[in-house]
Amino acid sequence: MSRTIDRSAAGKPLRDAARAARRAAVLEEACAEFRRVGVAAADLAAIARAVGVSRAALYNYCAGREDLARQCYLESLGALQALLHDAMSLPGMGLAKIAGFVREAIGHDRPIAAIAAEVDLLSGEARAEVERGQDELFDRLAALITAGQRDGSVRACNAAIAARTIWGLVFWAPLGELWTGRAGENLAARIGAELPPLVERGIVSNKGRGRHPAEAANLLAPILAARPDDRIEEVARAASRLFNRRGVEGVSLDDVAAEVGATKGLFYHHFKSKTALVRHCFERGFEIYDRLMSVAEEGADSIEQSRRALELNVMAQLYGLHPMSLNIFFRCLPAEDQRRYSQRASALLDLSVGFAERGMAAGLNRRFDAQAVSLASAGTFLFLGRWIEGEDLDRAERTAAEVADFFLYGLTAAAEPID
Structure with missing residues (x-):
């Protein structure tokens, strides 16, 4: 056969x-x-x-x-x-x-x-x-x-928040390079080198490990009060929150209108196009970020400045303000807008780097790549607002304190912050 x-x-x-x-x-x-x-x-x-x-x-x-x-x-x-x-x-x-x-x-x-x-x-x-x-x-x-x-x-910490903070840190690097226009500085690799020691022991030296009290809610109140109380601000806040959650291309004017209970006529009364609304949201976001960092600069020392910057940025995403996040849509903007926003993002980064470097000079911080770590911190702000919904002031303040402790002290129990 x-x-x-x-x-x-x-x-x-x-x-x-x-x-x-x-x-x-x-x-x-x-x-x-x-x-x-x-x-x-x-x-x-x-x-x-x-x-x-x-x-x-x-x-x-x-x-x-x-x-x-x-x-x-x-x-x-x-x-x-x-x-x-x-x-x-x-x-x-x-x-x-x-x-x-x-x-x-x-x-x-x-x-x-x-x-x-x-x-x-x-x-x-x-x-x-x-x-x-x-x-x-x-x-x-x-x-x-x-x-x-x-x-x-x-050390003792909220494990769920710490896990999400790590996630934001690890996956933010490519977007951070994009926004600051510093891709040629090999920031992604530098962030990669800094993250393991950051997660383990934070940025603060043993000398500086006295715990600074969380006060983000008190600091945020006047910033919230200073925002315009009008329909344009309401629309921009709602639009920014939606853009942060879905991306700019994933949000229509109808979506924003439904969020604020308005009609398209309202938008075209204030904004000529969706692009104009997006540009307004970016400008509003940078106004808010500038104000947050200005309040942070008033801290008594570098550690308090860093804590304020971290807590206020987290609070802003979770309660009341919802500034536009620095997201992937940046590449879709006109070249002039990209240049201008890169400059503003770099200026914010430089302020944060300044806090860290002053801390190193004073012996309050350990030696580390301040630019890489400061840029990495933005990843936490980007993602937390997507995972924590609702407008709960107490929860927002607790979350902000946890994130700040993570960056300042890391997760190690070897040298607990002093209460």
Whole structure:
């Protein structure tokens, strides 16, 4: 009896491998596009051209832009879960495992920040699936922090807030370079080098570890009171909050109108276009950031200045102000706007660097790359407003104090701040 070979069956592994390779290429190019312009503005035709397929063929690998973002984000989360599992499996104390995870996650080249900034664009099960994966990662990282508290290596802190602070730090670096226009200064690599010691021991030296009291709510009150009490401010605040959660391209004027109970006629009375509204929101945001840093400068010493800057920026995102975040849409702005906003962002960064460097000169801070650490702090402000909803002043102040303690003292229990 002669034997025959089923050629279709024999070729299946090769076809499967080729499809997997093509899907990987699609996701890689999608990641690059999301990093470049965000999710809502991503060009599927450009992704298809980069992979070498037609736009129609691209739909063999995704149902559309939203599904592509979902796949990219879930794949990134899966890789990070593996890194976290490896870190948790290492011998040693909890703090060392946390630092090890941060060290490995820094080199994870995926558009986490760009997609996380627009998760609200996803709908139905896609969004729920992404949020479940994200929450699982947060919970596991918080569990590792709690384990470190049990073994005595991690100080007392809110583990859930610390986990989200770490997340914001790790994935902000590419956006930070974008906004300051300092990509040539190798800031992403410098941030990567600074994050593990920052997470472990913060910026304050042993000499400076007396705890400065949290007072963000009292400091924020006059800033809130000084804002205009008119319809334009109401619209800009609501629009900024929506832009922060969904990205600029993911928000329509109808969305903003529904948020404030207005009609499109109101917008066109005050703003000629959506672009004009976005520009106003950016200008408003920088006005607020400038005011926050001005109040921070009035602190008695460098540690109090840094604490004020950290707490007020967190409070502003969580309560009352909601200034426009420095997001991926920056690349879609006209060149002149990009130049102007880069200059303003750099000026804010330089103020924060000044606080840190004065602390080093006085011996209150340990030696570190102040520019890299100051830029990294913005990642926390960017993401916290997406994970903590509602207008609760007490919760906002507690969160701000936790974030400030994280940056000042790190997670180590070796030298607790002195009350």
